[in-house]
Amino acid sequence: MSAVGGDVSTIAAHAGLRLPVRTHPLQAFVTNGYAQGLGPIVSSTDLLCYVSQTARGQMLIGHEFERESSYSRQSSFQFLQSCSLKMALLLPFVRNLKILRQWTGRCDISADFSPIMGFTGVDGLVITTGWGTWGFKGIPAGGEQMAELIATNRTPDLIAPFALSRFAADHAMADQGSTGTR
Amino acid sequence: MLTITCPNCGPRPVEEFRFGGELPEPPANITGEFERDLDRVWMFTNVDGVQVERWFHEAGCHRWHTARRDTSLDRFVD
Numbered sequence: 598m599s600a601v602g603g604d605v606s607t608i609a610a611h612a613g614l615r616l617p618v619r620t621h622p623l624q625a626f627v628t629n630g631y632a633q634g635l636g637p638i639v640s641s642t643d644l645l646c647y648v649s650q651t652a653r654g655q656m657l658i659g660h661e662f663e664r665e666s667s668y669s670r671q672s673s674f675q676f677l678q679s680c681s682l683k684m685a686l687l688l689p690f691v692r693n694l695k696i697l698r699q700w701t702g703r704c705d706i707s708a709d710f711s712p713i714m715g716f717t718g719v720d721g722l723v724i725t726t727g728w729g730t731w732g733f734k735g736i737p738a739g740g741e742q743m744a745e746l747i748a749t750n751r752t753p754d755l756i757a758p759f760a761l762s763r764f765a766a767d768h769a770m771a772d773q774g775s776t777g778t779r
Numbered sequence: 780m781l782t783i784t785c786p787n788c789g790p791r792p793v794e795e796f797r798f799g800g801e802l803p804e805p806p807a808n809i810t811g812e813f814e815r816d817l818d819r820v821w822m823f824t825n826v827d828g829v830q831v832e833r834w835f836h837e838a839g840c841h842r843w844h845t846a847r848r849d850t851s852l853d854r855f856v857d
């Protein structure tokens with residue numbers, strides 16, 4: 598099974614498989630500590646940014662993935678500028694916090710922004726990818742369903758719409774529940 | 780990557796441009812007409828290396844150009 602976030606196209610290429618996936622950098626940063634009080638994750642589908650508070654009280658802030666596909670993990674000042682501006686509009690009190698550190702990771706973005714799960718057409722290779730948008734919500738259920746797929750060698754009904762073959766069948770979809778796209 | 784060299788306008792800030800994605804190029808071993816169309820529309824090489832891609836100078840001359848960029852370093856190459 599291929600479940601390699603960020604390098605899925607490279608791994609699939611070894612099996613002669615081409616995927617509707619692009620790799621984009623995703624940046625985030627944390628601020629210094631603040632009194633505990635922000636329970637939920639706050640995210641805006643208009644501003645395309647989100648914030649949550651860690652157990653240590655730091656505000657974890659990020660926004661949409663970078664527009665240019667890239668494997669680079671270079672962090673940028675432009676990101677800090679645009680993301681902190683958006684967050685100051687969403688929650689004005691964060692203007693008084695200081696930025697502690699920032700980092701960059703890689704995201705698999707599928708062509709219709711929904712995850713891709715299931716058989717690939719290559720014998721013995723199954724795949725779960727395209728989680729680069731809002732995967733943290735869907736991946737526990739996705740993991741269970743993939744385990745069932747491998748154990749029974751058939752696709753469970755719940756993840757059948759997310760098969761790789763949906764692109765050839767003209768059933769591409771932007772699933773709001775798993776991606777947060779509009 | 781802070782600047783992009785536009786063939787018409789010269790080096791300009793990256794914020795002026797819109798990324799148009801990699802140039803679709805179905806590999807030669809895909810021969811069927813439907814399979815080539817499918818590959819052209821949906822599939823990406825998504826290479827960890829030099830990628831041929833399209834850029835649109837949205838806030839400038841409003842023209843597309845093709846450039847080569849090393850995606851592992853996020854730098855343009857000749």
